[in-house]
Amino acid sequence: MEQSERVVIVTGAASGIGRATAVRLAAAGDVVLLADRDGEGLARVAREIAACGGRAQPAVLDVASSDDCAAAVAAAARLGPLGGLVNVAGMTTAPDGVETISDAQLELVLQVNVGAIFRLGRHAIPLMRAAGGGVIVNTSSVHAFATMTDNAAYAASKGAITALTRQLALDLAPDRIRAVAVAPGSVDTPMTRHELARRGVSAEEAGFASGEAGSTAIGRVAAPEEIAAVIAWLASPDAAVLNGTTVVADAGLLARLV
Ligand SMILES: NC(=O)c1ccc[n+]([C@@H]2O[C@H](COP(=O)([O-])OP(=O)(O)OC[C@H]3O[C@@H](n4cnc5c(N)ncnc54)[C@H](O)[C@@H]3O)[C@@H](O)[C@H]2O)c1
Numbered sequence: 001m002e003q004s005e006r007v008v009i010v011t012g013a014a015s016g017i018g019r020a021t022a023v024r025l026a027a028a029g030d031v032v033l034l035a036d037r038d039g040e041g042l043a044r045v046a047r048e049i050a051a052c053g054g055r056a057q058p059a060v061l062d063v064a065s066s067d068d069c070a071a072a073v074a075a076a077a078r079l080g081p082l083g084g085l086v087n088v089a090g091m092t093t094a095p096d097g098v099e100t101i102s103d104a105q106l107e108l109v110l111q112v113n114v115g116a117i118f119r120l121g122r123h124a125i126p127l128m129r130a131a132g133g134g135v136i137v138n139t140s141s142v143h144a145f146a147t148m149t150d151n152a153a154y155a156a157s158k159g160a161i162t163a164l165t166r167q168l169a170l171d172l173a174p175d176r177i178r179a180v181a182v183a184p185g186s187v188d189t190p191m192t193r194h195e196l197a198r199r200g201v202s203a204e205e206a207g208f209a210s211g212e213a214g215s216t217a218i219g220r221v222a223a224p225e226e227i228a229a230v231i232a233w234l235a236s237p238d239a240a241v242l243n244g245t246t247v248v249a250d251a252g253l254l255a256r257l258v
Pocket of ligand 1: 011012013014015016017018035036037038041061062063064088089090091112139140141142183184186187188189191192
């Protein structure tokens with residue numbers, strides 16, 4: 001069952017793609033549990049959704065914590081039958097490499113980007129099963145398919161998300177729970193601007209000001225709202241025949257060979 005009025009958990013909901021996704025799903029009638037470690041950001045998004053007549057509730061959590069994940073899913077269950085889990089929260093440790101990253105940093109990026117899907121899923125899946133079905137949308141990246149130098153842990157984590165999405169689709173199909181992923185390219189969010197700044201590239205140089213991708217990318221920089229539109233579609237009954245797949249939403253970034 002993918003009902004028109006569902007409770008959907010969105011992680012990373014305080015910023016960037018997660019915020020835009022939460023706003024979009026709430027506008028479409030979903031009851032959204034806004035999950036993030038940034039409580040102030042969540043409160044802002046909750047106010048924004050309420051001002052538009054949508055329904056949302058903030059839940060501060062660290063997706064690397066089992067207890068926090070269990071509590072967030074329980075909070076979602078109190079809002080009604082759970083129909084969706086949208087895993088957007090993520091982090092990068094770049095610059096990193098196999099020789100340079102510490103065990104602690106490696107553990108952190110894998111736990112936040114990949115482990116969270118297990119930790120939230122183990123509580124959310126039984127609820128969606130009981131509700132007659134649902135959908136899990138994960139946030140992979142173009143880094144699952146092609147990458148840049150010094151990005152080992154992030155690239156590995158995003159490849160794992162794409163593989164895990166296939167696995168979830170297969171395992172959960174009998175329960176009428178779909179699992180799909182989106183792989184964004186370059187999106188104008190705080191995470192990307194932070195990464196550009198670290199590399200000494202200004203937003204203007206990267207084409208973020210104009211919307212045209214410049215020296216760092218091919219195609220076009222996406223707005224978070226454009227990725228949210230893809231996620232909302234993936235989470236909707238219109239995408240019922242998509243299962244186990246990762247949809248690349250990169251404005252043509254991967255299309256170019258040289
Ligand atoms: N921005 C891009 O170009 C791009 C491209 C491909 C994939 N992605 C992926 O999209 C997702 C969202 O990224 P964004 O660009 O919107 O970044 P962002 O920094 O704007 O938002 C990430 C959010 O995740 C939250 N978060 C991080 N660690 C957390 C934790 N341990 N517990 C709870 N919340 C946590 C942050 O507080 C933040 O609100 C990430 O998974 C990222 O890897 C982004």
